Amino acid sequence: MDWLSFIEFSLIGIFSGGLLSLVALGFVLIYKGTRAINFAMGEFMMLGAYLIYTAHSWLGLPLWLAVAFGLAGICLTALLVERLVLRPLAGQPVVSVLMVTIGLGAFLHGAVDAIWGGRNLEMPQMLPRKPLLWGDLLIPGPIFWSFWVALAVIAALSLYFRFSRTGIAMRAAASDPITAYALGIDVRRTQQLTWVFAGCVGAVAGTIVASISSLSPALSATALGVLAVVILGGLDSILGVIIAGLVVGWLESIAVGFFGGKARDLVPYLVVLAILMVRPYGLLGTRDIERL
């Protein structure tokens, strides 16, 4: 591989890493807020994309209204899921919470399959298709623009957590629920909001993924590869997963450039194992100290 294609693969990798960071943010929000890894993240992504597709193609709404419809649908789903499935399991062992999100994923996957069928659907055009030419470098348009959308969503959320009252309350509840209770923060409400935000982030990411490739129930599988980003960045660090998203995106792209498309199935999981062996809490995650 010569220098030119190396640079090209690197740029494509870093730009597609933005999307990885966005999905990883969905995982991190829920882990920070409720100490659970949401294995149904992929299904949330898929459901959001399907809702937007339905609003646009079946109901004939304009695109911005379709996106609003999709996000509203995801908010409702997230609220229902938090109330009916996750809250009864608060304080249960890890394996129960893990399994319930997996069960939820299977349920949503089956429901989407039953309603929309298993075939590939064409998403409405959202990101400009036109590839960018920088000298001899060619960057596919959707990947370039998806990076900026992802960055905008992440920046908006970060500002929200930094400056809004509710955002600060959510951070307080995440870092120490009991003290937050004592200070009069409604921790249940913040946990609900966590799920809503994570669902919306997932829906946006899912829509982008679907409009880059196509929309089918197989979309949900993309989320599991993102676990590499989450683990590398640290399960509870937003800044960590942004950096890790770019790193893993770059690594995947370079590996694909060197070893062909099959590497994409392998690289994320090798990264996971390596990180877990060497530095389980990730780049910027907090180190768990166990007290007796």
Add this chain to the structure above:
Amino acid sequence: MRIGDFKASYAHDESLLTTPVQRSWMLGFALLVILFPWLGANYLTYLACLTGIHVIAAMGLNIVTGYAGQISLGHAAFMGVGCYTVAFLAKMGVPFYLCLPAGGLASALIGVLVGIPSLRIKGLYLAVATLAAQFILMFVFREWDGFTGGVRGVNLPPAELAGWVMDTDPEIYYVIMACAFVMLLGARNLFRTYIGRSFIAIRDKDISAEVLGIDLFRSKLLAFALGSFYAGVAGGLMGYFYRAITPEHFTLTLSIFYLAAIIVGGLGTVLGTILGAAFMALVPEVLRGIVSLITVWAPDAMALLSPMREMVFGALIICFLIFEPHGLVEMWRRVRRFFHLWPFKT
């Protein structure tokens, strides 16, 4: 009704089946298992074989996750390792009664490797690590053409014992049931020994277990080795049962199926493993029956079968976790308690 349950000797106290009622139930069950291929149709025998394999594999996962508390999302991949080892050896002419333990041992070796991260990490992190192992092993199954036959898979010769070729379901049925019996008995007894009890101690609180003098390093790896051994044997039996194996037999879906089976059945119980594996294996069949009834009114209902199966699977996991976290075995215990004093006090 049961009146008085007196243990007059140590032998009695240590026996697995303590009352005559239990022994007669067990005898009845054993007869049913032995006579089953003659009673039922071919399809039922086929289902019983599959259930037997699932029971063995789920027992392995229950040792790792239910008893030792180490979450594993890579159980199906361990089955794959066992299965491909068995396929490799069987093609070289090794008899099946040597192949199966060899498959189990190969799987145990990989299990120990995958279990190594469990020394540093636990809970969700370990789940993610085993998930990664599942995907990496799947990649190996797909790509290592020489050993696994790649995506096209491998074919196994039928199991053979002293000239008797077992190439039909009822014949392999007895092999599966014999293995299941031996391995379940082994598991039941394991948790009366030092090793098994140290697993339980680690699950309940690993630091206290270490303070009590349990070697965490050895015990955790041993749990992974034992669990994967069960998975390997189950995978080998699956190979002899299907006789044509592709990597698609050992996907993450199957790993999740076994986790669901032990949660539905009851974590950390042998009976629960059997109940859960049988229940989860039979639910899709019941569902198929219901859907084929519905087709009388709605001819295209069959297309909904696979999404519905997935939805029911997810809903079962969620409902059991919320409403009956101790699983089917707890329901069974409640029924038993009710009948202990039945006509007099309910």
